[in-house]
Structure formats: structure tokens, C-alpha cells
Amino acid sequence: MRKKLLEIKNLTTSFFIDDDSGTNLSRNEHPEGKIKLKAVDDISFSVYEGEILGIAGESGSGKTVTAYSILRLIPEPPGKIESGEIIFCGKDLLKLSREEIAGYRGSEISMIFQEPSSSLNPLLKAGLQVSEVIRTHFNLSKDESYKKALELLRETGIPEPEKRMNEYPYSLSGGMQQRILIAIALACNPKLLIADEPTTSLDATIQMQILQLLKNIKSKRTNASIILISHNLAMLSEICDKIIIMYAGKICEIADKKTMFTAPKHPYTVGLLNSLPMIDGRIKERLNAIGGAVPDMLNLPQGCRFCTRCPDKFEKCESSEPELIGISEEHFVSCYLYEK
Amino acid sequence: MMNEANKSISPLRKKWRKFKSIKRGYYSLQVLIFCYMLSFILPLFAGKDALVVKFNGQYYFPVLKYYPASEFGIGSHGEANYRYLKKEFENRNSGDFVLMPVYPYGPLENLLDEVNGVPPTPPSAEHVLGTDDRARDVLSRLLYGFNTSLSFGIFVTLISFLIGTAAGAVLGYKGGLFDSYGQRLIEIWSTLPFLFIVIIISSLFQPDFILLSVILTIFGWMGISYYVRAEVYREKSLDYVLSSYSAGTGITKILFKHIIPNSLTPVLSFAPFAVAANIMSLISLDFLGFGLPPPEPSWGEMLSQGLRDMSRWWLVVFPLAVQFLTLLAIVFIGEGIRKAFDPKENSGII
Numbered sequence: 299m300r301k302k303l304l305e306i307k308n309l310t311t312s313f314f315i316d317d318d319s320g321t322n323l324s325r326n327e328h329p330e331g332k333i334k335l336k337a338v339d340d341i342s343f344s345v346y347e348g349e350i351l352g353i354a355g356e357s358g359s360g361k362t363v364t365a366y367s368i369l370r371l372i373p374e375p376p377g378k379i380e381s382g383e384i385i386f387c388g389k390d391l392l393k394l395s396r397e398e399i400a401g402y403r404g405s406e407i408s409m410i411f412q413e414p415s416s417s418l419n420p421l422l423k424a425g426l427q428v429s430e431v432i433r434t435h436f437n438l439s440k441d442e443s444y445k446k447a448l449e450l451l452r453e454t455g456i457p458e459p460e461k462r463m464n465e466y467p468y469s470l471s472g473g474m475q476q477r478i479l480i481a482i483a484l485a486c487n488p489k490l491l492i493a494d495e496p497t498t499s500l501d502a503t504i505q506m507q508i509l510q511l512l513k514n515i516k517s518k519r520t521n522a523s524i525i526l527i528s529h530n531l532a533m534l535s536e537i538c539d540k541i542i543i544m545y546a547g548k549i550c551e552i553a554d555k556k557t558m559f560t561a562p563k564h565p566y567t568v569g570l571l572n573s574l575p576m577i578d579g580r581i582k583e584r585l586n587a588i589g590g591a592v593p594d595m596l597n598l599p600q601g602c603r604f605c606t607r608c609p610d611k612f613e614k615c616e617s618s619e620p621e622l623i624g625i626s627e628e629h630f631v632s633c634y635l636y637e638k
Numbered sequence: 639m640m641n642e643a644n645k646s647i648s649p650l651r652k653k654w655r656k657f658k659s660i661k662r663g664y665y666s667l668q669v670l671i672f673c674y675m676l677s678f679i680l681p682l683f684a685g686k687d688a689l690v691v692k693f694n695g696q697y698y699f700p701v702l703k704y705y706p707a708s709e710f711g712i713g714s715h716g717e718a719n720y721r722y723l724k725k726e727f728e729n730r731n732s733g734d735f736v737l738m739p740v741y742p743y744g745p746l747e748n749l750l751d752e753v754n755g756v757p758p759t760p761p762s763a764e765h766v767l768g769t770d771d772r773a774r775d776v777l778s779r780l781l782y783g784f785n786t787s788l789s790f791g792i793f794v795t796l797i798s799f800l801i802g803t804a805a806g807a808v809l810g811y812k813g814g815l816f817d818s819y820g821q822r823l824i825e826i827w828s829t830l831p832f833l834f835i836v837i838i839i840s841s842l843f844q845p846d847f848i849l850l851s852v853i854l855t856i857f858g859w860m861g862i863s864y865y866v867r868a869e870v871y872r873e874k875s876l877d878y879v880l881s882s883y884s885a886g887t888g889i890t891k892i893l894f895k896h897i898i899p900n901s902l903t904p905v906l907s908f909a910p911f912a913v914a915a916n917i918m919s920l921i922s923l924d925f926l927g928f929g930l931p932p933p934e935p936s937w938g939e940m941l942s943q944g945l946r947d948m949s950r951w952w953l954v955v956f957p958l959a960v961q962f963l964t965l966l967a968i969v970f971i972g973e974g975i976r977k978a979f980d981p982k983e984n985s986g987i988i
């Protein structure tokens with residue numbers, strides 16, 4: 299039986315924002331005249347040890363907010379983790395004090411961000427930024443942490459690691475910067491690595507290298523799990539074990555990679571996969587886009603959030619929201635079509 | 639092989655290189671630093687105290703130590719007049735000698751007995767820039783005034799920027815209501831009529847270098863705080879801060895190691911202009927008579943003497959010229975720094 303490393307139960311993260319449109323009336327009024335936007339609405343999933351989990355979805359579907367919630371990086375105000383539990387190694391991260399959660403950040407759980415060029419302090423040498431994290435969490439001398447940092451850089455496959463240690467971020471390429479950030483993230487042997495669109499701003503050849511690097515990390519470091527966030531399904535299909543599809547702050551479908559791509563259940567997943575170009579010999583006439591647009595998060599449709607765009611909707615979809623139901627042990631979908 | 643050309647240099651050093659390439663600013667900086675250093679050993683070049691006196695086979699160094707006139711066998715009170723002593727020794731031809739600085743007049747010395755005519759006297763061979771209304775040598779006073787002015791400008795700028803940066807950083811970092819209230823307080827503070835308060839304080843206490851610096855600092859730190867605040871606001875929302883935070887770095891460390899160093903561009907590029915402005919403030923206060931206490935060599939006080947009667951042109955032209963050159967050099971430095979930090983320098987789009 300595989301062990302659960304991280305279990306998220308009924309997580310809801312909201313943002314309280316100023317009402318400046320003045321048009322939408324059906325909102326949950328907040329005492330201070332602010333309106334509540336549920337960026338992540340009552341989601342649950344788990345990450346097993348040594349698993350690479352992909353989270354996919356359109357912009358604004360709550361992928362990043364989910365990731366930030368795990369490390370409690372949601373700025374408060376305007377954000378707030380309203381309810382739920384985030385159980386990591388048996389402890390609820392949401393119940394920890396500020397100091398305790400800071401101890402988890404970077405050491406137990408670390409994070410890689412989307413924009414490598416702005417994720418490094420432009421005034422400090424790359425090597426120093428790696429060794430800084432090591433020194434934050436371990437009681438090491440300057441020399442020792444420098445050596446460890448060099449070791450990490452070598453592990454990320456950066457060319458000429460000794461030279462890179464003494465270079466400033468502006469003289470590194472995007473790929474090299476991302477490798478430095480990965481080195482920082484790995485500095486303390488985290489059990490969980492959260493990568494938020496780690497390759498989006500890199501060019502295609504470098505993207506593959508970075509993905510390969512993440513995969514290698516997983517195989518080298520036993521039991522390290524990775525949560526990989528992306529809107530790029532093809533990329534996720536490359537390395538993930540399990541994929542979660544999110545839509546408008548809710549989870550549509552959770553399935554292992556193979557099931558997700560061969561037997562998707564949720565109409566949204568089906569639509570997403572149909573809209574992907576395939577390079578498999580058959581030249582399709584047109585790509586099938588999903589009709590309509592993502593609903594306004596402040597003005598969600600009644601019932602299922604996807605019902606305005608769903609080709610298979612029926613009456614029930616418009617009146618109540620479906621729960622996540624299991625169709626097999628590892629396959630969950632939130633759609634009334636599959637209700638027993 | 640790593641050669642100098644492709645070595646990664648720090649962004650700050652890059653700016654320094656850029657600054658050095660702007661000749662006007664770089665040379666101004668060199669000249670100003672050189673003059674400022676010299677001004678600390680100014681008594682060796684201009685002053686009333688002899689550098690070396692040989693008397694009765696013994697050597698004395700009056701520039702370092704006070705000797706009463708009786709020490710050298712002259713029957714006058716107080717400190718010896720070394721110019722007089724020099725003439726004496728030369729007349730005696732006894733092997734004793736006095737070595738005077740190149741320009742043998744002090745800034746505070748009253749030369750009533752030595753000048754020809756009623757002071758202020760116009761420039762002459764002995765007093766190349768003339769004397770003022772108390773028969774003090776203008777050149778000597780201008781030279782000594784340089785150190786006072788520049789020291790004052792730098793000191794006030796340093797302290798007020800320190801306070802302003804700290805205030806701006808705290809406001810920008812905390813944000814929210816704290817920031818709103820803090821800013822309003824700063825705005826209220828900056829509407830206080832500076833000049834009137836200085837006049838009131840000057841009439842209660844005798845102002846000196848320290849008191850004037852404190853007053854100018856108290857009323858001069860607000861400007862930079864706005865810029866630092868805005869800079870910190872921008873900087874703290876950047877990914878590297880979040881990245882560092884998510885790696886478990888403490889907030890204080892992030893503030894001091896990451897945010898503040900990256901927010902210092904306005905501090906550096908405003909500093910020379912602030913120095914110039916503070917020197918101007920000192921000159922204005924001296925001019926109005928609320929500045930440094932009377933015997934102190936001050937540019938503004940001399941100018942006010944000149945403007946009382948424009949026919950004493952040497953009291954107008956020379957102080958103004960020295961002020962102009964000093965401020966110009968500082969502004970050139972400021973221009974160089976501003977250009978060095980200009981991110982759009984080479985974009986040329988707009």
C-alpha cells in the first residue's frame with residue numbers, strides 16, 4: 299500500500315476583492331463591502347509518496363492558488379484559506395503557527411515558480427542564493443554550504459557549475475536560471491516539490507530538458523513527490539503519474555495518466571483533449587474548440603460550473619453541483635453523467 | 639578559460655563602469671574627492687599657523703600645537719603672529735626661521751593692523767581675493783568654507799536618507815492601513831513651514847553645525863521616503879521575494895538582504911542632488927543670518943556682506959563662483975549617476 303504524503307481535504311481559498319463593477323448583484327456580500335471570490339472551492343485530493351501529480355486547467359481555474367495554499371503563501375488580505383485541511387506527513391499545515399510553517403517551507407516542501415528571470419535576486423550571485431537557503435535550514439559553515447550548493451548545481455546539469463556559482467542572474471539564460479531555482483528548491487531534500495508552470499517561459503528544447511531533470515530528481519531521490527502545475531496537457535502527459543483537471547476552482551476529474559488520455563470521462567476533459575493537435579499521422583480537419591468561455595468567477599452559473607458549455611448537460615446539471623464521485627479506485631469525476 | 643570580458647560582473651559594478659564612462663561626472667567626482675581630502679589638511683596650505691619654526695636651535699610645529707607668543711621671545715599676548723615672527727627672524731638673520739603655509743592667512747583672523755585702508759579691501763597682492771568687512775581674508779575663508787559646506791551637505795544627506803529609507807521601507811513593506819496613515823503623517827509633517835521653524839529655533843538657541851544638521855535632517859528626510867516606499871512596494875511583489883519566502887527565509891532577512899538593496903536606485907541617484915540642495919540650504923540660512931555662528935567661515939554670510947553693498951564686488955563674485963563650481967561638480971556627479979542607472983539609456987524607443 300502506497301503511503302499518502304499529502305492529503306488535501308475540502309480546501310476552500312477565497313479572495314475578498316473590491317466590488318468595482320457594480321453590475322453583479324448575486325454575490326456573497328462581505329461585511330466590509332467586499333465581494334468574495336472563491337478561487338478554490340472545496341477541493342480534495344492526495345499525493346502519494348514518489349508520485350508526480352499534474353494539475354491542469356485554464357488560467358484562473360485555481361491551480362496556482364491550490365499550490366500556494368499548500369505552503370500558505372496566499373497573501374492575507376485579500377486572500378484567506380477559509381476551510382479544509384492540508385495534511386502533510388500526518389500534520390495539518392493549516393493549523394501550524396507562522397514559525398512552524400516557515401520551517402516547512404524550503405525544507406520539507408519547496409516550490410519552483412513560473413518566471414525564472416524574476417525569481418532570482420538580481421544583485422546576488424547565483425551560488426550565494428543557493429547556499430543561502432542551505433544556511434537557512436542547516437547549521438553549516440560558509441565553505442560547507444558553498445560546496446553543497448556546487449554539488450546541487452552539478453546535479454541539475456548546469457554547464458560549468460563552478461563558473462555559474464559566481465555569476466549574476468542577468469548573465470544566465472532562462473534555462474540556467476530555472477536550473478538554479480531547481481537547485482534552490484532541492485537544497486534541503488524536500489519531500490514534496492511544487493513546480494508552478496516551471497517551463498512556460500522557456501523555449502521548447504529547454505522545456506524538455508527541465509522536465510527530464512524533474513523526472514531524474516524523482517528517480518534519484520526516493521519518495522520525493524512532485525506536483526506539477528501546467529496548462530499544457532502534452533507536457534503533463536510526458537512525466538506525470540496522475541493528472542487532476544480543474545475548472546473554475548473545482549476539480550473535474552482525477553485519473554492516472556493513461557486513463558486520462560485514453561478514457562476521459564468528464565465532458566470538459568473530453569473537450570480539452572479534443573482541442574489538442576495530435577501528431578499521430580491522422581490529419582484532423584479542424585481542432586474542436588470548447589464552445590463558450592470560462593464563466594466569470596464572481597458570477598458562476600447555478601449548478602455545475604461547466605453546464606453553460608457542456609454538450610451533454612441535462613436538467614439536473616443546471617440546478618445542483620455534482621460531487622466528485624469515484625468510478626474506479628483511482629479515477630474520480632464530478633459529473634452527473636456518471637452518477638449511479 | 640575565464641577571461642575578464644565574459645566574467646559576470648555585479649550589476650552595481652556594471653553601473654559603476656557606466657558611470658566612469660560618463661566623463662563629466664567621473665572627473666567631477668575625482669576633483670571633488672581630491673579637493674575634499676585636501677580640505678582636511680588645509681592648514682598645511684593656508685592658515686595663520688606656521689608649519690615649522692626654528693628658534694634657538696629648537697624646532698616647533700605651531701600647526702599642530704598652540705604656543706604663546708612669549709615662547710618665541712616676542713612681547714605680545716596670546717598666540718604668536720607667525721607672519722610677524724617670520725619678518726623678525728629674517729631681519730635678525732640668526733639662523734632661526736619660520737616656514738609658513740603657501741597662503742599665510744587664516745579664515746578667522748582679523749587683519750585690521752595689516753591691511754591698507756578701510757576693510758573690506760579689494761583684491762591685492764597679499765590678499766588675492768580681498769578681505770571682508772572685518773578684515774578677514776576672503777580666499778582663506780572660502781577655502782575653509784568648502785570643507786564646512788561639503789561636510790554639512792554630506793552629513794545631512796546621509797542621516798536624512800537613512801531615516802527616509804527606513805521610513806519608506808517600513809511603510810512600503812507593511813502596506814495597508816499602516817502605510818496610509820504613515821504617509822498622511824509624513825505629508826502633514828512636510829507641510830510644516832521649515833524656514834519659520836528654523837528662525838524660531840535659531841532665536842532660542844545659538845545654532846551650530848550639529849543643531850543645523852539636526853534641523854535640516856528633521857525637515858528633509860521625507861522626500862526620499864516616498865521613492866523608497868514606492869520602490870519597496872514594487873520590489874516586494876516580485877517573484878524573487880516570494881521565491882525566497884517560500885524557501886523559508888525570514889521576513890527581516892528578506893527585507894534587508896533582498897528588498898532594500900534592490901530599492902536603493904532612487905537613493906543613489908538622488909543623493910548628489912540632495913547634497914547640493916543641503917549645501918544651498920546652509921548657504922541660504924547663513925545668508926539670512928540664521929546659519930552657523932559668526933566667526934565660522936561661511937559662504938552665505940560672505941555673500942550677504944557683498945550684497946549689502948554691491949560695490950564690494952569681490953565679496954559677491956568670488957563666493958558665488960566657488961558655490962557655483964562646487965554645486966556644478968556635484969550636479970555633474972548626480973547627472974552621471976542618474977544616467978548610469980537609467981534603464982532606458984540604450985533603448986531609444988521613446
